[in-house]
Amino acid sequence: MRQWKLACLCLFTMMISGQVHAGEAGARAYANAPVGLNVMELLYFQSETSGGAFNSTTKAGMLRYYRYFELFGQAALVGGYIPYASAYITIPALGYYEQVKGISDPTFVIGMDFFGAPAVSFQEFCDYRQDLIIGGSLQVIAPFGRYDKTRILNPGGNRWVFKPELAISQAINDWIFEIYGNYHYFSRNHQYLGNLIHDQKGRWGVDAHISYTLKPGMWVSFDYLRQWSGETSINTRPQGDKVRNTTIGFTANIPLFKSNAIQLEYRDDVKTRSLSQSRSFSFRFQQMW
Template identity: 35%
Template sequence: MNRHGVGVQLTVTDAPVVVDASSDAPEARVARRLSLCLAYGMIAALSVVSNAKAQEAEPRSYSNTPIGLNFLLAGYAYSQGKLAFDPNTAIADTTFRSDTGVVAYVRSFELAGQSAKLDVIVPTSSFAAHGLVNGEPREREMLGLGDPRFRFSVNLFGAPALSAKEFASYRQDLIVGVSMQVSAPVGQYDNTKLLNLGGNRWSFRPEFGISKAWGPWTVELAPSVTFFSNNTDFFGGNTFSQAPIYAVQGHVIYTFQSGVWMALDGLYFAGGRTALNGVKSDNEQAITRAGLTVALPINRQNSLKLSASTGITTRTGSELTAVAIAWQYRWGDGY
């Protein structure tokens, strides 16, 4: 989901609250102020959920991989939580549930003598939110395509481009890499609705990664920043903008001789203050999350990955817990 709130309408499934923005009557001005207040409250809460999903921790992003391999991934993630609003708004007791399926393709290749990867990720989600508006129950349910993501990563040091045969004798020490992830605005979007699965805007996330191994243990650290373009059709022509989100993720990984590995994951991100038609809201974020990831090789071509994460601290008070499972199939000669 993305952070799509209200302009002058609080949309519910069949019972929208509409305000005539062209009227100068006192009642209309009060209604517009209330709608703007609700918009900020909704944007603040939904930013927490959407950004937490977008910024999920990813262990082993900068590990070395034999070049010339292809990976097909299919995954499912379930998340649920509560959306916290300013007590001065008319929205209360809001909860959400999200079921997301993901299909991804990854290709490893050589760049300047080091290993590199290209990822293409396409999500499809079912999302439902329920809450009270002025004491009346409201809900929104969605099913559709989310914004696809494209990620290019290259290791700059410590991960030489190797064939599968050469990789058998490789032992990691220190790896340094960089990546760029781009999210394209092609997901489900309806500018008459309160919530959408697509963002109707671009995002760009450059990241720097360090991975250091000591025997079976590996420690990783990856700071990043996400930039957003403006959504100029936010609820019927309003302009929604968001400041950059600064994040850092860390992992402590243990790899067993069988090839099974486990990771303790940590993620902190801050920033992301939003504005509606140039008017800034007081919803800057500061969120800490923790999680666990387990990878289980099945055979040479197939593996499973299980993960779970939850919020530890948050400036806004919104809560998010998620669990996921992913299957990976590998093919290619590895040259």
């Protein structure tokens, strides 16, 4: 029974990490922007998982900042964000309940468009029109969040995560078609439940987005996400928890004023390897200058 509980909570720990950090780049993440643009975001995220062996809820608030600059004549950005997370899990068959809250692991990202997004000033950006963009990014999650090695659930993961990604974005009139390919590499946690070693194989992912511009700054997107692999092990013993998820969702970006916007996202698992399914919603407020 203890082994079953470990497997359930090990899977949930993976889910917290992915949910809190909202691992996907999102629609129009590689769109061009003027050099020198600063963006500050306040984000609220909530996810619920039900079915299978456990039920869970994760809530997080995040502060995010990034800045655009020129790199080899193309647009690039650097930034990061810090989440504060609250999560709880119940396993009805075991009568088990646990709750955790605290600062999660910070995330840092650097991205660059290799083709199709020339570095431009604010004045020049008014005349820019997207065609084909090819870009890439590297996201790094650092193990600086709250972590207690005596607990199974923690806001922090006590491990490094690296996510390289390549992206293609094609604009056709008011439509933009995008596809991203990414890979998550996880370092080992040598302090899992004290002195156990928690390891996870790499996880592959493909994100696709079809978005339509309603008017300048206002757009909606249909989102498709696919992830697979990423099995975990404890002291080299496989846990049989490979990921094979298909998720769909929608995104809406709504400008408020010249330098403000809000963005709404909804995600729903339509196919998973396990019996559990997750639904999530996020709201973000953007301030640009």
